[in-house]
Amino acid sequence: MLPLHVERWCAPPDAADRTVLAACRGPVLDIGCGPGRMVTALAAHGTTALGIDVNAEAVRRVLAVGGPALLRSVFDPLPREGHWNTALLLDGNLGIGGDPGALLDRIQHLLRPGGTLIAETAPGRPDRDERLRVRLHDGERAHGGPFPWALLGAHALAGRAAAHGWSPAGAWTVGGRGFTALRAAAPGG
Structure with a gap:
């Protein structure tokens, strides 16, 4: 069981x-934005931002509060490809698609060089590097079919990121949540 922190996300x-x-640093792409707490906070402070999510209800919620969001997968064509300065993968979204290498490669393509x-890394073991098939369940019934997911701790992410051309740009922990910043390859890098 992987707990979902829906109350925090909302x-x-x-x-x-x-x-x-x-x-x-804007412009910011919030990948898997959910109900949009981050993208709406960025927009409220004048930062150009866009949230994307594959869940129509999540995108509807972002739009209802005036946030910018699109119903899209990170693997679909997106606006401003190659020009985003910051990309966010929070709340377990490092697991999107179940293939962290493919996700890291895709985000390299979305960010500007040096972006x-x-x-946010998985809590617990920093070397955690797991592939799973998961299904959403509300405690009473399943919603939808199983889909691929991944869990990566901070050390596992650092190793995978280096293998995909990323450079470390910082790491921190607040309130039991761990974050890793990575720098996209510069041209010729």
């Missing part, structure tokens, strides 16, 4: 989230 940014917001990815 609340305003907490202390840990605010450290991420402070590290963002930053800020990823």
